[in-house]
Amino acid sequence: MAIEVRPATVFADVATMVGPKRPDATVCWCLSYRLKSSAENRSLTGPARGERVRQLCAEAPPPGVLAYDGDEVVGWAGVHPRADTSFAANRRIPHVDDADVWSVWCIRVRPGHRRRGISHALLAGAAAFAREHGAPAIEGYPVDNHGERVDLTMAYVGTRKLFEDAGFTWAADTTSILNGFPRVLMRRDLR
Numbered sequence: 325m326a327i328e329v330r331p332a333t334v335f336a337d338v339a340t341m342v343g344p345k346r347p348d349a350t351v352c353w354c355l356s357y358r359l360k361s362s363a364e365n366r367s368l369t370g371p372a373r374g375e376r377v378r379q380l381c382a383e384a385p386p387p388g389v390l391a392y393d394g395d396e397v398v399g400w401a402g403v404h405p406r407a408d409t410s411f412a413a414n415r416r417i418p419h420v421d422d423a424d425v426w427s428v429w430c431i432r433v434r435p436g437h438r439r440r441g442i443s444h445a446l447l448a449g450a451a452a453f454a455r456e457h458g459a460p461a462i463e464g465y466p467v468d469n470h471g472e473r474v475d476l477t478m479a480y481v482g483t484r485k486l487f488e489d490a491g492f493t494w495a496a497d498t499t500s501i502l503n504g505f506p507r508v509l510m511r512r513d514l515r
Contacts, residue, residue, distance in 0.1 A: 327442055329449025332388040332400070335381045341390065341400035341432055343374055353377050354402045357410050357429040358387055365410075385457050388430075389449045391442050398437040402430035403450040406463065416500040417465050417509060425461045425511070426454035430480045443482065447490040455514040462512050464492060467505035478503035484510065 332338050342354040353373040358380070359365045368376055380387040391399030406427040411417055428450045433442045447464075454462045466482035467474060474483060481502060484494075492510035500507040 327398070327440075327445040328392045329389050329399075329401075329445055329452070330392065331453060332386045332390045333381055334390070334397075335378045337390050337397040338377060338381055338387075338400065339374060340397050341434070342377070342430075347371050347374065354388070354400070354430050357427075358402055358404060358408075360408060360410060360412055362410065385453070389446065389453050391433075391446050391449065393437065398434050399442045399446045400430065400432045401428055401446040401450045403428040403453060403462070405459070411463075411465075414500075417498050417507070418496050420463075420495045420509065420511065423460050425463050426457075426459040428454075428462060428464045428482075431482050431486075432480055443486055444489060447482070447486065451490065451512055451514060459514050461514055462492075463495070464510045465498060465500065465507045466510060467502050468508045469505045472505075474505065475503050481507065484508055487512075 344351040348370045350369045355365055387404060388402040390397050403426055406412055406425050409427050411427045431443050431446050451462050464487050466484050466487050468484045487510040492512040494508055495511040496509040498507045498509055
């Protein structure tokens with residue numbers, strides 16, 4: 325069956341992809357980059373994080389896209405205008421210009437569904453979602469791993485090759501390092 329990518333408006337499906345096994349656990353919920361304010365991010369603990377994501381799913385545009393194999397959610401990509409994210413003020417990830425670009429910061433595929441091209445579908449879906457909402461370009465900040473293995477817990481940012489395969493091109497180096505690999509700014513024009 326073909327993978328379909330849809331806006332992340334169904335909170336239960338977002339929770340399946342980025343929520344904790346225990347509702348009281350304080351985990352990312354993919355808010356660390358999505359929230360512009362690090363103070364807000366730090367203040368949200370336990371179930372409050374999930375409630376904040378529930379609010380974001382009800383907003384227009386929602387906080388990302390979901391991949392489905394039939395009715396089953398199998399993937400997530402966090403994507404939103406850069407101005408609404410912590411990348412708006414991130415000192416390690418440069419701004420190439422003043423364009424109102426969108427950022428894609430997290431790509432996750434459920435265990436048991438990997439190695440089926442879902443990451444590629446998510447990245448293409450994130451770009452289409454940004455374009456539909458008027459974005460002139462979309463950026464990502466993957467690791468430049470030169471083909472070396474990336475630990476799965478750190479692979480959420482994607483790899484340079486994944487982004488290149490999706491039509492993104494190198495736009496700038498960054499001073500950000502993740503799992504020992506430098507991150508690069510990759511951009512795709514959507515006009």
